[in-house]
Amino acid sequence: MNPQQLSVEQRIFQLREEIAKHNYAYYVLDNPVISDAQYDELYRQLLELERNHPELVTADSPTQRVGDQLHSGFQSVTHAVPMYSLENAFSQEDLESFEARILERVTLNAIDYAAEPKMDGLAINLRYEGGVLKQATTRGDGTTGEDVTHNVRTIQSIPLKLLGKEWPQVLEVRGEVFMSKRTFEQLNQSQLAKGDKVFANPRNAAAGTLRQLDPKIVAKRRLSFYVYGWGQISDDWPQPSHYDQTMAHFKAWGLPTNPEAQVVTGKAGMQDYYDALLQKRSELPYEIDGIVYKVNQIALHAKLGFTSKFPRWAIARKFPAEEVWTQLLAIDVQVGRTGALTPVARLQPVAVGGVIVSNATLHNMDEIRRKDVQIGDTVIVRRAGDVIPEVVGPVLSRRPDGTRLFEMPTHCPECGSEVIKEHDKAVYRCSGGLFCPAQRKRALQHFVSRKAFDIQGLGDKLIDQLAERDWVKHPDDLFRLTLEQLAGLERMAEKSAKNVIDAIEAAKETTLARFIFALGIPEVGEVTAKQLAQHFRELDALMQADSEQLIAVPDVGDVVADNIATFFKQPHNQEVIRGLLEAGVHWPQPQIQTVNADSPFAGKVVVLTGTLQQRDRNEAKALLEAAGAKVTGSVSAKTDYVIAGEKAGSKLTKAESLGIPVLSEQQWLEMMGENNG
Numbered sequence: 001m002n003p004q005q006l007s008v009e010q011r012i013f014q015l016r017e018e019i020a021k022h023n024y025a026y027y028v029l030d031n032p033v034i035s036d037a038q039y040d041e042l043y044r045q046l047l048e049l050e051r052n053h054p055e056l057v058t059a060d061s062p063t064q065r066v067g068d069q070l071h072s073g074f075q076s077v078t079h080a081v082p083m084y085s086l087e088n089a090f091s092q093e094d095l096e097s098f099e100a101r102i103l104e105r106v107t108l109n110a111i112d113y114a115a116e117p118k119m120d121g122l123a124i125n126l127r128y129e130g131g132v133l134k135q136a137t138t139r140g141d142g143t144t145g146e147d148v149t150h151n152v153r154t155i156q157s158i159p160l161k162l163l164g165k166e167w168p169q170v171l172e173v174r175g176e177v178f179m180s181k182r183t184f185e186q187l188n189q190s191q192l193a194k195g196d197k198v199f200a201n202p203r204n205a206a207a208g209t210l211r212q213l214d215p216k217i218v219a220k221r222r223l224s225f226y227v228y229g230w231g232q233i234s235d236d237w238p239q240p241s242h243y244d245q246t247m248a249h250f251k252a253w254g255l256p257t258n259p260e261a262q263v264v265t266g267k268a269g270m271q272d273y274y275d276a277l278l279q280k281r282s283e284l285p286y287e288i289d290g291i292v293y294k295v296n297q298i299a300l301h302a303k304l305g306f307t308s309k310f311p312r313w314a315i316a317r318k319f320p321a322e323e324v325w326t327q328l329l330a331i332d333v334q335v336g337r338t339g340a341l342t343p344v345a346r347l348q349p350v351a352v353g354g355v356i357v358s359n360a361t362l363h364n365m366d367e368i369r370r371k372d373v374q375i376g377d378t379v380i381v382r383r384a385g386d387v388i389p390e391v392v393g394p395v396l397s398r399r400p401d402g403t404r405l406f407e408m409p410t411h412c413p414e415c416g417s418e419v420i421k422e423h424d425k426a427v428y429r430c431s432g433g434l435f436c437p438a439q440r441k442r443a444l445q446h447f448v449s450r451k452a453f454d455i456q457g458l459g460d461k462l463i464d465q466l467a468e469r470d471w472v473k474h475p476d477d478l479f480r481l482t483l484e485q486l487a488g489l490e491r492m493a494e495k496s497a498k499n500v501i502d503a504i505e506a507a508k509e510t511t512l513a514r515f516i517f518a519l520g521i522p523e524v525g526e527v528t529a530k531q532l533a534q535h536f537r538e539l540d541a542l543m544q545a546d547s548e549q550l551i552a553v554p555d556v557g558d559v560v561a562d563n564i565a566t567f568f569k570q571p572h573n574q575e576v577i578r579g580l581l582e583a584g585v586h587w588p589q590p591q592i593q594t595v596n597a598d599s600p601f602a603g604k605v606v607v608l609t610g611t612l613q614q615r616d617r618n619e620a621k622a623l624l625e626a627a628g629a630k631v632t633g634s635v636s637a638k639t640d641y642v643i644a645g646e647k648a649g650s651k652l653t654k655a656e657s658l659g660i661p662v663l664s665e666q667q668w669l670e671m672m673g674e675n676n677g
Helices: 010-030 036-052 092-105 181-194 202-210 216-219 242-252 266-283 297-303 366-370 437-447 462-468 475-480 484-486 493-506 512-518 525-535 540-544 547-551 558-569 571-582 617-626 650-658 665-672
Strands: 077-080 110-119 123-128 130-138 144-146 169-179 224-233 262-265 290-295 314-318 324-333 340-352 355-361 378-385 390-395 419-421 428-430 605-609 630-632 641-644 663-664
Touching: 092 266, 092 297, 092 314, 110 224, 110 242, 110 266, 110 314, 123 202, 123 630, 130 144, 130 262, 169 202, 202 216, 216 558, 224 242, 242 540, 262 266, 266 290, 290 297, 290 390, 297 663, 314 462, 324 390, 355 378, 366 390, 378 419, 419 558, 437 462, 437 475, 475 571, 484 493, 512 525, 512 540, 525 540, 540 558, 540 571, 547 558, 558 571, 605 617, 605 650, 617 630, 641 650, 641 665, 650 663, 663 665
Parallel strands: 605 630, 605 641, 641 663
Antiparallel strands: 077 144, 110 262, 110 290, 123 130, 123 169, 169 224, 290 314, 324 340, 324 378, 340 355, 340 428, 378 390, 419 428
């Protein structure tokens, strides 16, 4: 029918259908059938008609990709079907092991795999209802993502309405949003021209773009999309195979699929595809960091199932790390949240895998010596995917005169406390745990935790605020907080503030064991803290004990004894402990416990798991310890018994696999001689 004979509504519908077909030809088939100028003319006609007839504008119109208003933020969305991550393979041997695990579960001679490039972008879930795009969410943590619909609508390769009519009523497709190499280069040139900060790599550029609040900015940056899978689907879908049926349907509905994808057979097919794509990698118009292989026959997916983290029917083969040479200018030391000192290489900035790198980890002192890295060397720097860049080693043929060996500092660069090297480990650690600014937040979180001072209401976010305002530098500062201070904090009403102040006041009455545990002495856990409290019974006696006296305590060996002695020797730690006592922290003298040597649990290592019905967990633990048992939190070959309540999980499974005796709650109580009533 001649366009002049159509009604306005019919012409608008016709133009939308025609533009959708041209988008499909351009973005999905990579085979445009009209020029850009002709496309622009169709778009102009539609835009003009819709302006004159706003009552006919619909959300799935090509003109509605970019909204006029800024978005206020990103809402959390729970995925209808979790978005799992993939297990990584770093060698052909890893792939062969992957296939062997599959063949153990299915009776086939060979497995067909859908193989495709692993895009270096962001995973997105697109939800279509009645063929119309309703919502787009990021992967997030796999269970919950962020709603980025307003930005995803601007991506030209994502159809606002699916082509055809035979799609399920609800269809969630999953794919990768990415930025092409060419678009990335153009974006950075534009950023430089404006004096703005450039992006490190296409992935960061795509991520930063997708989180823009203004969809007009997103539209200008021309993101791309390839579909690779699906989430929730209604109408008893999907199809029998991944690549040649399911993905073929997606493509027919206007969703772009990666043109490099294909089906391969067995480990030989996976290797051939890997070799070919690795060779082609630099020529691709986008960044990839490996290959994804999925069992092509969808019926096998349910049979193979999932681990707690990964599908058993898919794997990602990573490409080898990219390496460059640059100069090592200096080695600095960073103090982590646990007090561990990490040497960091300061490098002449260099591009590695599309990222400008100026710092790289040297891991620890042993690695520096093993690799023979010296300050002033030309070094090999490796970056694999999103892994932190590392110094592989020196280029000895280019070692200049005057290079210097690095020495670990003897005192913490953050607080001046003594640095100790852990026995039989490569870790150097600051011993000023209560005082060191680098360890502040972690030390405070541990101090107020349930097994330590158990201060209700002092959560991580509140501790962050207190530490960032310098109101609480050390644990003893907690006991000097005022109601007025807390009430003025973000999300802290006066009633909540009073509850926290009351909890802090109540926490002044504690036990010596809890006090010792709260100090956060390296490798002094809850059990060891109880042993120390029982043995010394006075804090002063413990603080003045030498290594020989400490080793006499059950569960304390040479390493733990040195940790304790060094901790109490630090003036900064002594100062904080005095502050705690002056603030009113106190405890009754520990009672001397008598252990029944005839108990079947005397000297045994016991693990509690599941929900107990007749005793709560703390009571059960106390009974076992009184019977001479050591109660631990994890199952190992050294475990003597596992006591399993209802809904026991992985600990029970591990105990059974190791052949460790498992007791029901009733069996345990009978062995203890307890009345089960």
